[in-house]
Amino acid sequence: MKRKTNKLTAKKMDKRLRIINAAMNVFGEKGFHKTKIIDIARSARVADGTIYLYFHNKDDLFIAAFEELIEEKLQNLKKIIAAIDDKLERLLKFFSLHIEMFTQNPNIARFVTKELRQSSEFYLKYPTFRPLQEYINYLKKLCQDAIDASLIRSIDTEVLVIIMIGTLNFALFEWSLGNSNRSLEDIKEQAVNIIYRGLKKGPAPENTEDE
Amino acid sequence: MKRKTNKLTAKKMDKRLRIINAAMNVFGEKGFHKTKIIDIARSARVADGTIYLYFHNKDDLFIAAFEELIEEKLQNLKKIIAAIDDKLERLLKFFSLHIEMFTQNPNIARFVTKELRQSSEFYLKYPTFRPLQEYINYLKKLCQDAIDASLIRSIDTEVLVIIMIGTLNFALFEWSLGNSNRSLEDIKEQAVNIIYRGLKKGPAPENTEDE
Amino acid sequence: MKRKTNKLTAKKMDKRLRIINAAMNVFGEKGFHKTKIIDIARSARVADGTIYLYFHNKDDLFIAAFEELIEEKLQNLKKIIAAIDDKLERLLKFFSLHIEMFTQNPNIARFVTKELRQSSEFYLKYPTFRPLQEYINYLKKLCQDAIDASLIRSIDTEVLVIIMIGTLNFALFEWSLGNSNRSLEDIKEQAVNIIYRGLKKGPAPENTEDE
Amino acid sequence: MKRKTNKLTAKKMDKRLRIINAAMNVFGEKGFHKTKIIDIARSARVADGTIYLYFHNKDDLFIAAFEELIEEKLQNLKKIIAAIDDKLERLLKFFSLHIEMFTQNPNIARFVTKELRQSSEFYLKYPTFRPLQEYINYLKKLCQDAIDASLIRSIDTEVLVIIMIGTLNFALFEWSLGNSNRSLEDIKEQAVNIIYRGLKKGPAPENTEDE
DNA sequence: GATGAATGAGGTTTCATTCAT
DNA sequence: CATGAATGAAACCTCATTCAT
Numbered sequence: 001m002k003r004k005t006n007k008l009t010a011k012k013m014d015k016r017l018r019i020i021n022a023a024m025n026v027f028g029e030k031g032f033h034k035t036k037i038i039d040i041a042r043s044a045r046v047a048d049g050t051i052y053l054y055f056h057n058k059d060d061l062f063i064a065a066f067e068e069l070i071e072e073k074l075q076n077l078k079k080i081i082a083a084i085d086d087k088l089e090r091l092l093k094f095f096s097l098h099i100e101m102f103t104q105n106p107n108i109a110r111f112v113t114k115e116l117r118q119s120s121e122f123y124l125k126y127p128t129f130r131p132l133q134e135y136i137n138y139l140k141k142l143c144q145d146a147i148d149a150s151l152i153r154s155i156d157t158e159v160l161v162i163i164m165i166g167t168l169n170f171a172l173f174e175w176s177l178g179n180s181n182r183s184l185e186d187i188k189e190q191a192v193n194i195i196y197r198g199l200k201k202g203p204a205p206e207n208t209e210d211e
Numbered sequence: 212m213k214r215k216t217n218k219l220t221a222k223k224m225d226k227r228l229r230i231i232n233a234a235m236n237v238f239g240e241k242g243f244h245k246t247k248i249i250d251i252a253r254s255a256r257v258a259d260g261t262i263y264l265y266f267h268n269k270d271d272l273f274i275a276a277f278e279e280l281i282e283e284k285l286q287n288l289k290k291i292i293a294a295i296d297d298k299l300e301r302l303l304k305f306f307s308l309h310i311e312m313f314t315q316n317p318n319i320a321r322f323v324t325k326e327l328r329q330s331s332e333f334y335l336k337y338p339t340f341r342p343l344q345e346y347i348n349y350l351k352k353l354c355q356d357a358i359d360a361s362l363i364r365s366i367d368t369e370v371l372v373i374i375m376i377g378t379l380n381f382a383l384f385e386w387s388l389g390n391s392n393r394s395l396e397d398i399k400e401q402a403v404n405i406i407y408r409g410l411k412k413g414p415a416p417e418n419t420e421d422e
Numbered sequence: 423m424k425r426k427t428n429k430l431t432a433k434k435m436d437k438r439l440r441i442i443n444a445a446m447n448v449f450g451e452k453g454f455h456k457t458k459i460i461d462i463a464r465s466a467r468v469a470d471g472t473i474y475l476y477f478h479n480k481d482d483l484f485i486a487a488f489e490e491l492i493e494e495k496l497q498n499l500k501k502i503i504a505a506i507d508d509k510l511e512r513l514l515k516f517f518s519l520h521i522e523m524f525t526q527n528p529n530i531a532r533f534v535t536k537e538l539r540q541s542s543e544f545y546l547k548y549p550t551f552r553p554l555q556e557y558i559n560y561l562k563k564l565c566q567d568a569i570d571a572s573l574i575r576s577i578d579t580e581v582l583v584i585i586m587i588g589t590l591n592f593a594l595f596e597w598s599l600g601n602s603n604r605s606l607e608d609i610k611e612q613a614v615n616i617i618y619r620g621l622k623k624g625p626a627p628e629n630t631e632d633e
Numbered sequence: 634m635k636r637k638t639n640k641l642t643a644k645k646m647d648k649r650l651r652i653i654n655a656a657m658n659v660f661g662e663k664g665f666h667k668t669k670i671i672d673i674a675r676s677a678r679v680a681d682g683t684i685y686l687y688f689h690n691k692d693d694l695f696i697a698a699f700e701e702l703i704e705e706k707l708q709n710l711k712k713i714i715a716a717i718d719d720k721l722e723r724l725l726k727f728f729s730l731h732i733e734m735f736t737q738n739p740n741i742a743r744f745v746t747k748e749l750r751q752s753s754e755f756y757l758k759y760p761t762f763r764p765l766q767e768y769i770n771y772l773k774k775l776c777q778d779a780i781d782a783s784l785i786r787s788i789d790t791e792v793l794v795i796i797m798i799g800t801l802n803f804a805l806f807e808w809s810l811g812n813s814n815r816s817l818e819d820i821k822e823q824a825v826n827i828i829y830r831g832l833k834k835g836p837a838p839e840n841t842e843d844e
Numbered sequence: 845g846a847t848g849a850a851t852g853a854g855g856t857t858t859c860a861t862t863c864a865t
Numbered sequence: 866c867a868t869g870a871a872t873g874a875a876a877c878c879t880c881a882t883t884c885a886t
Binding site: 032033156168169170171180181191196197199200 | 373409
């Protein structure tokens with residue numbers, strides 16, 4: 001039954017996906033405002049009018065592209081992480097996967113790092129637009145699990161999320177602009193090392209000792 | 212009265228500064244593309260044509276505003292930090308000052324966090340536009356100094372910069388959107404704690420030991 | 423049941439008529455330019471492409487709808503009036519019938535009063551589009567008959583047509599917009615009275631006499 | 634004083650008027666929807682953007698043009714008619730002047746006859762748009778005055794207005810399309826004759842008597 | 845015949861920039 | 866120096882029309 005209904009829908013889906021993918025690329029490359037609908041249309045090999053058969057307007061397309069990207073990535077992430085038992089490893093894996101996922105191409109990285117900010121104007125226009133919320137919530141839960149399992153110190157998960165997402169975000173952004181002369185892999189390894197040390201249990205560092 | 216206080220050069224400086232300040236505010240509030248030149252002109256109480264006597268175009272004004280903001284903040288920072296002897300305290304102070312400085316009003320915070328990304332399009336048009344470079348370099352130096360003084364571990368300063376700037380940036384961004392229910396002060400304290408622990412000298416954490 | 427009643431030709435006729443009727447209504451309601459082909463298609467419960475099987479284009483549909491409406495109404499009119507002997511009564515009946523016919527619903531009234539003008543652009547594109555010509559000619563003939571029968575004064579029938587059609591048209595237009603607080607019936611009665619007095623035989627009015 | 638303030642304004646007014654006049658002509662020629670802003674701009678010898686310095690949008694321009702035309706004509710009318718004592722002559726003069734005024738060129742005639750209808754869509758969007766209301770009210774008053782002076786029968790002025798405006802409107806419309814082979818002057822004379830006879834005091838015509 | 849997904853030309857409107865005053 | 870009226874390029878979106886199924 002599913003196969004039947006999808007026969008006709010296949011092409012439609014195909015076209016919708018082509019538009020979404022084109023949108024992510026072009027938005028990521030040029031930014032929301034410099035992206036013209038016709039750029040996306042050409043990239044998706046459809047007429048510009050066609051885009052309006054699938055999306056109400058440019059804003060709608062942007063939001064859909066963003067949400068579907070995040071949604072898809074989050075599903076990926078969850079599936080892989082669910083297979084890991086250790087709560088701490090899960091957290092580390094999150095770091096690695098995040099970077100892996102968003103570096104398929106620099107446009108995607110730019111899309112999630114740059115446009116995430118750009119799109120703050122959407123927060124006003126579309127108050128329900130919280131594309132990262134679910135993502136962040138998931139990360140919070142991973143942190144809380146690690147804390148509950150006594151694998152890391154009991155710290156404010158909101159702060160931890162800011163450190164982790166902020167670091168990942170900026171690292172990807174710099175990478176997408178070609179600004180860094182370290183490999184992302186290197187950067188990740190070291191960042192994980194530093195942050196993990198900052199989280200592990202044990203006595204707080206004492207300045208007096210050092211002096 | 213007005214005529215008296217406004218000496219010729221003062222008047223000119225005054226006008227340029229008024230435009231820059233207006234630009235920072237309006238760009239921060241509305242974002243680059245939604246900001247109209249006439250908005251800035253009105254906010255600075257000049258005619259729109261006048262802006263073109265001081266800046267070549269909208270891009271130029273944006274860049275000038277950004278650079279002058281960063282430049283001014285960096286001078287501030289350096290002056291205050293120069294008065295501190297301890298290399299580690301300097302690093303901590305940097306964190307605090309950064310947040311203090313860019314939270315004078317949310318528009319300024321948005322300007323530096325959101326528009327920094329937005330402006331990646333300027334990297335293409337104006338390859339020399341690296342507004343944060345000096346700022347980042349200074350932070351790198353502070354890190355290196357702390358390492359050289361054996362106050363923190365010998366880590367890659369580039370990575371450290373990414374963690375610190377990324378964290379600060381994201382914390383400010385979330386704050387400017389009113390998304391966080393923690394105070395910035397709280398977040399800063401805890402972030403510093405975590406990152407500092409991650410940096411302090413001593414043996415690496417061992418998972419097996421902890422369990 | 424539906425399949426049975428819809429014989430092949432009947433079905434076709436049915437569809438064409440359904441489109442024409444839908445067109446009259448939607449054109450009347452929204453005006454030519456605000457009417458979208460898909461509006462008519464939906465109203466006629468056909469696909470939009472289907473309309474192009476029966477009409478060359480939107481203009482063609484508009485003209486066809488208009489002409490068929492007028493044609494149908496004129497046939498009605500002629501049939502009823504043919505049954506009347508008195509040439510004067512025929513003229514009066516024309517007045518009444520015209521109003522009756524075009525007030526079946528306000529959309530139809532708007533269609534014939536408003537779009538008649540709107541469509542003056544068709545006069546350029548389709549010089550043969552003279553939808554009211556036959557109608558007007560018939561009225562002229564009725565007038566001429568009344569004159570020949572010495573029932574009214576011998577006046578220029580063209581002028582009379584302008585008075586009658588102009589009056590009817592404007593009365594219907596105002597009614598269709600809901601602008602008048604008199605009933606159409608009232609207006610008609612009084613208008614007929616005035617115009618008929620203006621037509622009847624006898625000495626011209628003399629101002630001096632009346633005073 | 635007035636002269637001074639008008640010095641600068643002169644050019645502005647000139648441009649505004651040029652746009653209004655161009656608008657009346659082009660709207661009259663092509664109709665509202667087929668008229669493109671750039672058509673009006675070219676006709677007024679300004680850039681298309683300039684039009685938006687004087688009018689909010691196309692609708693606004695249309696309404697302004699219509700209202701200013703009617704307003705101007707009505708002032709004319711009132712001034713001339715005020716100089717006439719006889720209440721009946723006033724009514725007759727109204728008829729003549731109306732035709733004279735709106736036949737300066739066919740575009741103007743089309744503008745007032747065709748677009749008056751077209752613009753019924755404006756009644757919905759702009760409920761206060763009643764361009765002819767004042768005009769009609771003035772005609773009603775003229776009628777009432779003639780009735781009060783016992784110069785014509787006591788008839789419903791609303792009906793009379795419908796006859797008069799409807800007739801004038803249709804006559805002008807047909808003339809503007811070049812459809813009539815009578816001169817407007819001829820038509821007017823005869824129409825006035827018929828309508829006046831219909832209005833004069835005296836016994837109603839009796840059909841039976843005539844036969 | 846019937847469908848409706850796809851097309852793409854076209855128009856209103858905005859706004860950065862210029863330049864006469 | 867300062868002004869702000871004028872310019873005109875550019876882009877989102879609509880919708881009549883086509884054509885593969």
